[in-house]
Amino acid sequence: MSTENNVFLGIDAGTQSLKLLAYDAGQKEILHVCAAPLELISRDDGSREQIAEWWLDALRQCMSELPAEIKARVRGIGVSGQQHGFVPLNKAGEVIAPVKLWCDTSTIAECEEITLRFGGVERCIDAVGNPILPGYTAPKVLWLKKHKPEAYAELAHILLPHDYLNFHLTGKIFTEYGDASGTGYLNILRREYDRDMLAAIDPDLDLLPLLPPLLEADATVPLGEQARQAFDLPAGVKVSTGGGDNMMAAFGTGSTKPGVLTLSLGTSGTVFAHSDKPAIDPHGDLAAFCSSSGGWLPLLCTMNCTVATELTRQSLGKSISECEQLLEASTAGANGLINLPFYNGERIPNLPHARASLHGMTDTNMTPANLYRAAMEGATYTLRRGLDAFDRAGQQFTAIRLTGGGAKSPHWRQMIADVFNLPVEIPAQQEGAAFGAAMQALWACEGQADDLPALIGEHLAVDETMGCVPIAENVATYATLYQQFQDLLGKQYPEIQ
The missing domain is CATH 3.30.420.40 (ATPase, nucleotide binding domain)
Known part of the structure; x- marks a missing residue:
């Protein structure tokens, strides 16, 4: 096995499990894959929720199974997460309510309320690029205000699932344009948060300061010292911006x-x-x-x-x-x-x-x-x-x-x-989102912003037999x-x- 620090970890937090993949970019080889199951809270009103701590427990389990000789060679980490989930944090960085997921349909009334305030479905599509649908993050924010006002009063940060895992890894709050565009309040044309849509979600509170800063796709953030020690990783590891699971699967499949x-x-x-x-x-x-x-x-x-x-x-x-x-x-x-x-x-x-x-x-x-x-x-x-x-x-x-x-x-x-x-x-690498997250970390750490298709072509293989x-x-x-x-x-x- 190579002794170079050329291993990239892809973390994929899905609905059913959290997966961890280790990829050796020098040998072009997946060295290790493991997974930890996740529970799902379901209710008859369409609620589909998880507890954010479950993701951290699953990550700790997977990291504990990663062989020490692989950990010692890690250079970068990329995180993929199920899209649209709403992780509400207070000023201390604590999660203050269960996470409503992409498959939650309990926010139909909130979708209608936001859409009406904004001026209708067609204006939503024309102005921000998308209608407001029950799966998106926007109606979940209004749902928290209406149904859990005590928690909403504490709300200081609005994160997505992959943002929260990045926060745990780096100690920093940030997001990127791909996952953010699944919230309903990012204007995908101007690539910025839409103030009018935020006002339609809550006319009484300026939500903009609660949203994470947007980083460019090829940016990296240093792994936090607390996470580095907890996972026994080497100094100098970088965490890429990551993204939603579909955005990371695009890396993992060549899209x-x-x-x-x-x-x-x-x-x-x-x-x-x-x-x-x-x-x-x-x-x-x-x-x-x-x-x-x-x-x-x-x-x-x-x-x-x-x-x-x-x-x-x-x-x-x-x-x-x-x-x-x-x-x-x-x-x-x-x-x-x-x-x-x-x-x-x-x-x-x-x-x-x-x-x-x-x-x-x-x-x-x-x-x-x-x-x-x-x-x-x-x-x-x-x-x-x-x-x-x-x-x-x-x-x-x-x-x-x-x-x-x-x-x-x-x-x-x-x-x-x-x-x-x-x-x-x-693709020969079956774990599309986890492999894609590792690919994004490789791309960001290599600084090949202008040559992504070539990099993907170098590392992505197709299984001709399947x-x-x-x-x-x-x-x-x-x-x-x-x-x-x-x-x-x-x-x-x-x-x-």
């Missing part, structure tokens, strides 16, 4: 230049691509986000991706390998079953009150194989709507880079290729099935038309 479409099959599903200019979708389906590499990252997010397949798998009492076998026993279209997989409501289309439903049931098609395929197809169709949105924006692609837990399924990979009618490529191409017969079948899904969606929810 740092135009033309590369990334699709992430995780708890949530996302479709995103790099853009050199702001990409505003007048329909509001594509979130107009900044990237964490200095550009923009238009993105469509669904709230029910592996949620759909996992809930179905658990209901069937099957293992993942058994469900893969079930897919072999079914055909495209699940013999007429269509699953609208809105188990947690849905973000795009914007249906926070929606619930999952199964359609086309007969006395012959209610088999485990068809039930599981319908869940996978429903999750895939909702993501396929993202390609329609990119078409409207004039962006075309030659292949899909697939990441996330669902990418491990060969049947799902082929389904994506057939439904999207694009070849599917699988890729697949569309099958013409399946493409034609799925084109018809996708339209049937769209027709059913429109009938069930005419408000999205």
Whole structure:
């Protein structure tokens, strides 16, 4: 093993777990990966919360498992975090309430209130680039004011999950444009906090001083001495700005230049691509986000991706390998079953009150194989709507880079290729967001701000054995099935038309 200090750590704090990855940039090798599970607080009102201390406990566990010989060679750290979460701190830097997460839908009333005060949905899109949706941070701030006024009275800092982990590592409060653009109060056109939107959130309090300073994507901050000693890391370690999990997955899949479409099959599903200019979708389906590499990252997010397949798998009492076998026993279209997989409501289309439903049931098609395929197809169709949105924006692609837990399924990979009618490529480094965070740390520490695509190309490999191409017969079948899904969606929810 090399003795150079050329190891970069990627930390990814997701909904289900926190992962730690160690990458040797000299050897171009992932040296270590570990994970610690995270709990989720769910309530019937749509609340989805976590306790910030859980992330720190998980980080301590993962760091304790990192071999000493790897720790001794760490040069940089990058942090990826689930987007949109609201971590409220007081003046002492203490968390004063549970963290409302990206999948929290309890803020519908607050979204409507903010949107009305700001002047309507169209003005939101025109002025800041995005509508105010339940998943975003903005309505969570107003929710805290209305529902926990004692905590709100103490509020001194408004952080995102990845900001909070950076604060723990460095002792400094800061953020960057990519994750900040998922709050609803960053103007993605001017790349600055929008004072009018902040006033719409709380007309009685100037929220601007509570927001973290925005650092450029390639900036670094020294690792704090307290964290350095706690984790037994060498002197001189730098922490990059990090970003939201999707922004870091863009580093980890190569979506740092135009033309590369990334699709992430995780708890949530996302479709995103790099853009050199702001990409505003007048329909509001594509979130107009900044990237964490200095550009923009238009993105469509669904709230029910592996949620759909996992809930179905658990209901069937099957293992993942058994469900893969079930897919072999079914055909495209699940013999007429269509699953609208809105188990947690849905973000795009914007249906926070929606619930999952199964359609086309007969006395012959209610088999485990068809039930599981319908869940996978429903999750895939909702993501396929993202390609329609990119078409409207004039962006075309030659292949899909697939990441996330669902990418491990060969049947799902082929389904994506057939439904999207694009070849599917699988990065050899499977932990997209964690690997991407390590890549951002490498990029920032190397000072290669003007040559990011080349750096990514040097370190990112594609696993040729896992890729697949569309099958013409399946493409034609799925084109018809996708339209049937769209027709059913429109009938069930005419408000999205």
